[in-house]
Amino acid sequence: MTIRHHLSDQLLMAYSGGDLPEAFNLVVATHVSLCDECRARLGAFDAVGGAVLAETDTVAMSEDSLASCLDRIEMMPQATARKPLQRAGCFPAPLADYIGGGPDAVKWRPLGMGVKQAMLRTGRSASARLLYIPAGQAVPDHGHRGLELTLVLQGAFRDDSDRFGPGDIEIADEAVEHTPVAESGPACICLAATDAPLRFNALIPRLAQPFLRI
């Protein structure tokens, strides 16, 4: 997998610091699962967190804190090896954990023209969904308010300026207005997250918007 479109420093620092809404955390964790370059960059941002912690002023712990911490350790159950989360098909572990499986386990809802989506359950300040776009089909023309992250899991899409294949992430903000089209080959499956409702330019999806939780 050759990944050409990566996470921004801004997103990696925000993920490292714990500043992101859940939907964006999920996209970042899923991309990092696929991308060693971003995993290494994330390691560097975690190291900044280490330096911030090391340079923080101190606040005295209560007098018996070490003793009570040691008591706490005595009482702790033996560390049970957490079963590592499993990848399922083209879904890396963090995403497979939300779906309870791979692409076959998704409860898709049709949006028309063979395009399907499935909303994920995340905190409210941003929403995440999976998109299924058959080859040659366009995602309805849409612009963005706020920030939208789109991570390709299978297939590829193109917009006017670029191509996004498996593992690539598109970071779009207000300035982007585009018409992504799925390439020929297997259907394009993407994980998308946004902190604003999408505004569809096509008439029918716009009418449908309040009902479909788009």
Next chain:
Amino acid sequence: MRKSPMMFDACQAEKSGAPLLAQQYAATEQMVSCRRDGSAVQADNGNTDWAALVLRVRDHQDKAAFAALFRQFAPRVKAFLMKSGADAALAEECAQDVMATLWQKSHLFDPARASVATWVFTIARNRRIDALRKSRRPEPEDLPWGPEPEPDQAEVYEAQQDTDRLGAALAQLPAKQRALIERAYYGDLSHSEIATETGLPLGTIKSRIRLALEKLRQQMS
């Protein structure tokens, strides 16, 4: 890793423009070359080898080593959590949890990839997200790499020095920029408020982890 009072003074002096900086860096360089000779890891220049203490906790359930780690990190974790918005009682409680987790998960600490401060930071961040009911934060897929039985000592040394180097770089940033970075790690900013340029030397850390990942991928295939 925390600087000894002596080193810290040198840092303070360096902000006021004293010529200690070059000397200090020269000393660092020298220590690095010593490491490459393959000498044993031990505390040097007043810097405590926190990684060795974590390994003593892991291998020998050494309470004295744990006490030293506790004295160093618990008051910083407490301060860190209070800056993230926890009150003193919650921060005290969580700092104890974080230190207990350090003991319990010491087998997961890999000194060749992260400093003890970095590892403690990640535990404290996750505890904060739980305690303050912040957004759920899924983790990336685990890689089948754990601490190697005999990690390369030069790599361990480099990783443990990251915190000091980044700390020095942070200290040199304009106050406003430094404050923004700190707030990002206290979980106190939105992504759009985070600066796109950090001004921090992250390239070498990234490259080192990247190389380790490449090695791992080769072993896996």
